[in-house]
Amino acid sequence: MKLLLTSAGITNASIHDALVGLLGKPIAESNALCIPTAIYPFPGGPAMAYRFISGATPNPMCELGWKSLGVLELTALPSIKEEYWTAAVREADALLVYGGDVWYLQRWMRESGLAALLPSLRDTVYVGISAGSMVTAPIFGETYDDPAAPFVIDQGMGLVDFALLPHLDHERHPESSSARVQKMAAEVPVPTYGIDDQTALKVTDGAVEVVSEGRWKLFTR
Template identity: 85%
Template sequence: MKFLLTSAGIKNPSLLTALVDLLGKPISEASALCIPTAIYPFPGGPGMAHRFISGLTSSPMCELGWKSLGVLELTALPSIDKAYWTAAVQEADALLVYGGDIHYLCRWMRESGLADLLPSLRETVYVGISAGSMVTAPVFGETYDDPKRPFVIDQGLGLVDFALLPHLDHERHPESSTVNVARMAAEVPVPTYGIDDQTAIKVLDGTVEVVSEGRWRLFAPAS
């Protein structure tokens, strides 16, 4: 797969250029499936899912002018003929994976069967937002309720070989202060990128590139 792992969607021209480069064609000629699953466990989750799909959030993604846009709801996939949803995924140029509860997203990535399919999608662009980006890592850490609590370290999907924590030093995300990201990075065995909302990690043919009009930092794993 190709990856564009964002903190908060396509927020600036550099990130838009990176997305078009990975697609290999204009967005207006590309098809996408959006995946809102991670947001449902949050208060007001169904409404937030609708706003994401409708392009009404502060995280630009679904509203970018895709040739076609569909919804892939992971919790529904086990009850659907696998051949049908697999074909839809294989035909899409991009998967737009929304943020929310990373543990819930990781669970349904696996239980739906999508996690097993993703490595075979050589030309598909995986575009993540927040938890949708974090879940691609071999391991991830997070705490939403109290930034002073120890991070919950868990196994991710291992689609990339680094970890990522979004919303670096964002005033509404105290858990993502530089100090806390450094603390988490010391607990995981792979390099960790802390990225702000103007930054993304682009991965093409195994080459990792930071695309940014903001701030980011790479933390080495503890020895």
């Protein structure tokens, strides 16, 4: 599987070009499924999910001009025939995984069966935003509700061999200050990237390339 792990979506030309390179063809010739599941636990989650799907958020993703766009709601998958949704996933060129609550997303990635399917998708591009990127790590840590609280460390999907925290030094995300990311990196047994909203990590066959028009830092234990 190829991955483009972003903090805030396709926010600049460099990240856009990285996406097209991973797809191997123009976005206008590519089919995508968007996954809004992680946003529902937040206040106003249903409205935020709609804005993501309709392209009305500050996180460019669904509105990029895809040939076709569908919605893959993870909480619905256990109640429908597996062959139906797995066929849709295998036919997609890209999976657009929105941000929100990383623990909720991790739970439903596993309970839906998608986490087990992802490693077999050799040509699919996984595009994450915020929590959608964080959940790909083998292990992650976060404290959304109280940035002063100890980190809660949990197991991710292990699609990559590093952890990441998005929104590096963003004024609205005190949990992602450089100092906080450094502290988390000391507790996580894998390298940790802090990336701002103008940065993405491009992963192909396990090789990591930083794509940035902003700021990022690699923290090691």
